[in-house]
Amino acid sequence: MIYKDQLNRELNLIETPKRIVSLVPSQTELLVDLGLETLIIGITKFCIHPKHLRKEKTVVGGTKSIHIEKIKALKPDIILCNKEENSLEIVEGIEGIAPVHISDIYNLDDAFELIKMYGELFQVEVKSEALISKIKSERKQFKLKTKNQPKLKAAYFIWRKPWMVAGSNTFINAMLLEANYTNVFSGLQRYPEIDLDDKNLQKAKIIFLSSEPYPFKEKHIDELQTKFLDKKIILVNGELFSWYGSRLQFAFKYFKTLSI
Incomplete structure (x- = not known):
């Protein structure tokens, strides 16, 4: 069978x-x-959900650095990657081991496409369609609740030293819009480094400090609040803004808790 991934690459699976x-x-x-x-035989050290998985499966490295020999020894039928999470070097290094499926996610439609692809790849179409339907239902309910609410201007920090934010052409940016916020850094691409005196940041009513990849804490709220007395600064669960798999079913209920 011939399948395609989200980069339109062909995978030939017997x-x-x-x-x-x-x-x-x-x-x-x-x-x-x-x-x-x-069916899962190998994962990364960052595959923390469900918690027991890292004790039961072979950990083959991280998302940016892997142990190719460990993967070879597992004799996989397929290796699942992502364009942003995994480097070209990693993909090229594992292509000779097994077919490699690469996802490329920028918005919810891309996420739905990936879930559907996995349903077809692994013959679990009923479950994948049910998951997509559940996420869409949660999304619809949230949209109905917020349809008359104004979009507040927000900045979403992902790193400190240097300060980095989520810009456009990212899944986080798409999820900010889904959560009924306008990203003040949508005029910049990807994950730009910024200065705290940046004119775009001055426009934000809310500053989100993500739990990942940098683990922002309450002390960082205090650090920024002294500079931005007029802004609401909130710690947010980064997984619910950046994980594009089944965790999406919980995202919209979480967004309701952020209502200002």
Whole structure:
């Protein structure tokens, strides 16, 4: 069977893959929620959901650095990657081991496409369609609740020293819009470094400090609040803004708790 990934690359699979290596945490969790946990043989050290997985599966490295020999020894039928999470060097290094499926996610439609792809790849179409329907239902309810509420201007910090924010052409930017916020850094691409005196930041009513990849804490709220007395500064669960797999089913309920 010929399948395509989200980069339009072709994968030729003789049969449904039974031995899966996943190099992306959100995709690992998605596999589990699609009922495929027993087929997963290799994961990264960042695949923290569900918690027990790292004790039961072979950890083959991180998302940016892997142990190729460990992956070879597992003899996978397929390796799952992501364009942003995994480097070209990693992909090129593992292509000779097994077919590599690469996701490329910038918005919810891309996420839905990936879930559907996995449903087809692993013959769990009913579960994948049910998951997509659940996420869409949660999204619809949230949109109805917020349709008359104004979009507040927000900045979303992902790193400190240097200060870095989420700009356009990112899944985080798309999720900020889904959560009914306007990203003041949408005029900049990807994850730019900024100065705290940046004119765009001055426009923000709310500053979000993400729990990942930099683990912002309450002390960082205090640090910024002294400079931005007129802004609301909030610690947010980064997984619910950046994980694009089955965790999306919880995102919109979480967004309701952020209502200012």
